[in-house]
Amino acid sequence: MKQNTLSYKVKQYLMFGGVGTALFLCVVIAPFLYGLYLTLTSWDGVSKAKPFVGFQNFAAAFQDTTYWQAMGRTLIYSVFAVILINIVAFALAYLVTSGVKGQNFFRAGFFVPNLIGGIVLGYVWQFVFNRAFVAIGKALGGSSVSLLATPNGAMFALILVSVWQYAGYMMLIYVAGFMSVSKDVQEASLIDGCTPAQAMKNVTIPLMRSSFVQCIFLSITRCFVVYDVNLSLTKGEPFGSSVMAAMHVYNQAFTYRNFGLGQAEAVILFLVCAIVGVTQVLVGKRGEVEA
Amino acid sequence: MTENERAARNKKIAHVIMWIVLLLLFICFIFPFILVVINVFKSKVDIVANPLSLIGTRKGFTLDNFPAAMEKMQFWKVFGNSLIITVTATILTILVSSMTAFVIVRNGRWKFCTLIFSLMIASMVIPFQVLMLPLVSIYGGMLNVLNHRITLILMHVGFSVSMAVFMFHGAIKTNIPLALEEAATIDGCSRWQTWWKVVFPLLKPTIATVGIINAMAYWNDYLLPSLVLTEKPLYTIPIATQAFYGTYSTDIGLVMAALLLAMLPILILYVFLQRYIVEGVASGAVKG
Structure with missing residues (x-):
């Protein structure tokens, strides 16, 4: 039969999947492999020569204290942001599925920050922090220094804005989770004498475990490589105290022209992010239950 | 009581x-x-x-x-750029990845297809930061094709292909029975006609989801466009906002107008398509 010959299959593949596969290989796989090669060179991004230096860049990356400071900061930021995003998103999902009036309107409203890019959101919040909160602070007789002008304040601002930005998105996943838990099971637990809080803790939440795993994975992988909001809200200020890992990588490569070192640091960031994310999913999936 | x-x-x-x-x-x-x-x-x-x-x-x-901010950030120009890039890239993503998913599903036992599909799934965990440097040095330094809209469009498509193929793969595998295609073949359709007249129209819900998710991502993306399009006439809305803020940050009235202008198009669209956007994102998020 002609449909089983290799040349027929190849022709079919190229006709349907040729463009997609080519773009994927050119934009993702080729740069990824080339990037791994770049970590082994001390290229400045401009000159023709790409001196081969072996693993020196990784050694340098491990000694780059500003990088590890940025990494530590990213870790602290991610822990707070991920926990708060998920608490807020879960609470919102609970409220908008409880059957109150206008719940679809609220659901749509909480999603609005996700429609707008991080750059614009960062500038909007910069105005809120630098002008509006300062004005409120003055009116209440407090200090007139913007939160963004202090290192801890800038971190707090980044966390707050990230929670605000992503909670609406994660809410949608939790809403789908709430919908998937059948009403029968909940009613059965109530008839068996659970209080609503116990039913939530012992029945609904365990059944929604996959939603939690997914939301936590998504928020970890997003928080770890936060860049847009970092750039527009704090720009790494004051005194570089809010430079996150992704911004450090960008600066290392494009501002200081250390392509090899920057790429090595990007690869380390990727590995840390992948290890944390995958571990979380594996641990989370293990305890999944079904009704 | x-x-x-x-x-x-x-x-x-x-x-x-x-x-x-x-x-x-x-x-x-x-x-x-x-x-x-x-x-x-x-x-x-x-x-x-x-x-x-x-x-x-x-x-x-x-x-x-408003008029001052519109003139200074060349609002209609950057709006047009964003619109062309978003629309073209979204349509291309839908066509290219649904077709790739189709051929992968229907040749499921061929090792080559399995390999490509696994590569795509695995690549989804790679953050953009790992790819941006090599991307700039390959397409800027070696091939010198930066600063063209089409380069950005193709890159956008290339980055979304894996996720979109994954979603179309699931939809075709579970919702399109093979018998339907066989019937079309017996009725005299070529593979190409079977695809366009039978399978593609049945994928509408997934097309909507993939389209909405990617259109929003393209419209709002900052980092990739800022690396690819460095010339002012090519700026998209996020880059123009950033450039505007850099120049006029003290002129706070203008900044407010620029920020509102940057948000307005998608907010207006949201008022009309709110239900579809929320549903599309929700189903995409749950599948992904």
Whole structure:
């Protein structure tokens, strides 16, 4: 039969999947492999020569204290942001599925920050922090220094804005989770004498475990490589105290022209992010239950 | 009062409390947007004097910020750029990845297809930061094709292919019975016709989801466009906003107008397509 010959299959593949596969290989796989090669060179991004230096860049990356400071900061930021995003998103999902009036309107409203890019959101919040909160602070007789002008304040601002930005998105996943838990099971637990809080803790939440795993994975992988909001809200200020890992990588490569070192640091960031994310999913999936 | 009546009354009270909590949260959520909207109609002196007042006390209500901001950020130009890039890239993503998914599903036992599909799944965990340097040095340094809209469009498509193929793969595998295609073949359709006339139209829900998710991502993306398009006439809305802010950050009235202009197109679209966008994103998020 002609449909089983290799040349027929190849022709079919190229006709349907040729463009997609080519773009994927050119934009993702080729740069990824080339990037791994770049970590082994001390290229400045401009000159023709790409001196081969072996693993020196990784050694340098491990000694780059500003990088590890940025990494530590990213870790602290991610822990707070991920926990708060998920608490807020879960609470919102609970409220908008409880059957109150206008719940679809609220659901749509909480999603609005996700429609707008991080750059614009960062500038909007910069105005809120630098002008509006300062004005409120003055009116209440407090200090007139913007939160963004202090290192801890800038971190707090980044966390707050990230929670605000992503909670609406994660809410949608939790809403789908709430919908998937059948009403029968909940009613059965109530008839068996659970209080609503116990039913939530012992029945609904365990059944929604996959939603939690997914939301936590998504928020970890997003928080770890936060860049847009970092750039527009704090720009790494004051005194570089809010430079996150992704911004450090960008600066290392494009501002200081250390392509090899920057790429090595990007690869380390990727590995840390992948290890944390995958571990979380594996641990989370293990305890999944079904009704 | 009977037991039932009391339960009903308690439930009603609980609903009212939840509604009030929701309303307060909602106001917190849109507070930044409200601030932008009230300040965009004030002049600079009034914003500096009191960013919380509804109407400026010194110069009153003004519309002057809009024309100035529109001219300085070349709003229609960057809006057009964003629109062309988003629309073209979204359509291409849908076509290219649905077709790739089709051929992969229907040749499931061929090792080559399995390999490509596994590569795509695995690549989804790679963050953009790992790819941006090599991307710039390959397409900027070696091939010198940066600063063309088409380069950005193809890159956008290339980055979304894996996720989109994954979603179409699931949809074709579960929703399109092979018997349907065989019937079309027997009726005289070529593979190509079977695809366009039978399979593709049946994928509408997934097409909507993939289209919405990617269109939003392309419209709002900053980092990739800022690396690819460095010439001013090619700027998209996020880059133009950033450039504008860099130049006019002290002229706070203009900044307010620019930020509102940057948000307005997608907010207007959201008013009309709100249901589809929320549903599309939700189903995409749950599958991904």
